[in-house]
Amino acid sequence: MSENSSSNPNNLCKSAHVSIDEVWDLLRERAQMVADREPQLCSLVFDTVLNRDNLGEALAARMSRKLSREDMSREELEPLLGEVFDSQEKIVNSAASDMMAIFDRDAACDSPLEPFLFFKGFMAMVTYRVAHHFWKVNRKSLALYFQSICSEVFSVDIHPAAQIGCGIMLDHGTSVVIGETAIVEDNVSLMHEVTLGGTGKTSGNRHPIVRTGVMVGAGSKILGRVEIGCCAKVGAGSVVLNDVPAHVTVAGVPARVRGKANNPAIDMNQRFECGQI
Known part of the structure; x- marks a missing residue:
């Protein structure tokens, strides 16, 4: 069976571009402000940002603090993650793109430092990207380990074989599930409790394709190898x-077309837009 049931090529990390150096400068600037204002957070921001030389090192420090446990200590985990981020610039660039997507779209986010330090949706995406790397190089047990820890720590369950682009916003993140053969393109926003699930088939392409610019509302379930077209909107609870x-809005159980949609993943407009389709 082909990788993609659609004739359209996948748009993965092709339309979401950021400067890693610019993001790193923003992180350091805001981290210094936090250190100056909040002495109780000095240890955190110095360890994860201000004492680091680049974004890859910072990500390794932050994620090792969050994911370490008896199974794999920070002393084991940080060098492992550091090696991944040092050798896989694409992962660091994807993380920077995700960080800026959250900053641009989330009205509750005042700087890119906030998702880096505090937003579990962002940290879950970084963990997925590490797991996906290990899956691709046939270290599948390690990939599944990171999937399991991500589910346990962040309440986000993304199979490491799923294909996900850049500029992804998992808003809140809680209870997001993305299956093994799912494809999520660039600049997509997924609210909490979204499921990109299968049909129960034992093999083959059985999870959704979510195209560029899509927004999926809270609690929505998209099941089977269906395709959500570019810049479509799925209403909450659908x-x-x-x-x-x-470019349409769908809602309901089962979901039906309710109106048009323009650029919902970026605008984060939850309302139905009436008008001719």
Whole structure:
């Protein structure tokens, strides 16, 4: 069976571009402000940002603090993550893109430092990206270990074989589930309790394709190898069982077309937009 049931090529990390150096400068600037204002957070910001030389080192420090446990201590985990981030610039760039996507779209986010330090949706995406790397190089047991820890720590369960682009916002993150053969393109926003689930088939492409610019509302379930078209919007609490055209809003159980949509993942507009489709 082909990788993609659609004739359209996948747009993964092609339309979301940021400067790692600029993001790193923003992080350091805001981290210094936090250190000056909040002495109780000095240890955290110095360890994860101000004492680091680049974004890859910072990510290794932050994630090792969050993911370490008896199974794998920080002393084991940080060098492992550091090696991944040092050798895989694409992962660091993807993390920077995700960070800026949250900063740009989330009205509750005042700087890129906030998702880096505090937002579990962002940290879950970084963990997925590490797991995906290990899956691709056939270290599948280690990949599944990171998936398990991500589910336990962040309440986000993303199979390491899933294909996910850049500029991804998992808002809150809690109870997001993304299955093994799912494809999520660039600049997508997923609210909490979203499921990109399978149909129960034992093999083959059985999870959704979510195209660039899509927003999926809280609690929505998209099931099977359906395609959510570019810049479509899925209303909160919907159950999607069939393909969704580009630039429309769907809602309901089962989901039906309710109106148009423009650029919902970026605008984060939850309302239905009436008008001719």
